[in-house]
Amino acid sequence: MKKKFIVYSVYLAISCVIFISCEDKKKTTETVVETKIEKKVEVEDEDEDEDETKVEKDKKTDYPKITNENVVEFLTEYGKINPETKVLITSRFGDIVIELYKDTPLHRANFIYLVKQKYFDETFFHRVVPNFIIQGGNSDLVSTPRKRAALGNKYLLPAEIIPGRIHQYGTVSGAKEYRENPDHRTAPYEFFIFHGPRSSTSHLNGKYTIFGNVIQGMDVVEKISNVKADDGDWPLENIYISAKVIE
Secondary structure, eight states, rough: OOOOOOOOSEEETTTSOOOOOOOOOTTOOOOOEEEOOSOEEETTTTTHHHHHHHHHTTTTTTOOBBBTTTTTHHHHHHHHHHOOEEEEEEEEEEEEEEEEEEHHEEEEHHHHHHHHHHHOTTEEEEEETEEEEEEEEEEETHHHHHHHHHOOOOOOOOOOOHHHHOOOTTEEEEEESSOOOOTOOOOOOOOEOOOOOGGOOOOTTTSSSEEEEEEHHHHHHHHHTTBOTTTTOOOSSSSEEEEEEOO
């Protein structure tokens, strides 16, 4: 029998939304974001399953949810039939074109997959640090964890750290879900663009997979990095993004 619950004005802690955080020297703890719900919400037991079904149906896919058990096999096969390497990220500040590296095949395939599944649409550049990084792929919208649940919210990408490849102006890397991560596995849904001096990369190099670089739009990256943000580096005004494969 379906159970129904009525929830009145509450603060819903979406802990899964912002545990993913690229390390920088200013931060020593994870950041948790709370979403304030001001209206009465009616939730049913089957809502989540219905939302996931709708997402998958709308995107016209028959793909399984990605897990740690099938991630390598799935992305290896997906990458073979989806060889694209260029993605356009659009924001109100302008466009950013990213070229993905072929020698990080799992990260490339994962990024292309998420773009084609429209995951990044209506997410934000949710963390901005001047002279360091801008980080995208998250939001405080309910739609983001629902998308993750539909695509697979319990997998990490094996590290693909290339010896000698270092973070430099314009590199694109995968964020990590937690600091106690000796295998340096990547959280699949967030990425960051480095735009600082090389002297700021000693704690990044060899610990985060660099899987692409910006080939157009670093002026846009700089604009975004300098917007006003709160103490957690979250912009005071949301910076929505969308993404599409261009080549």
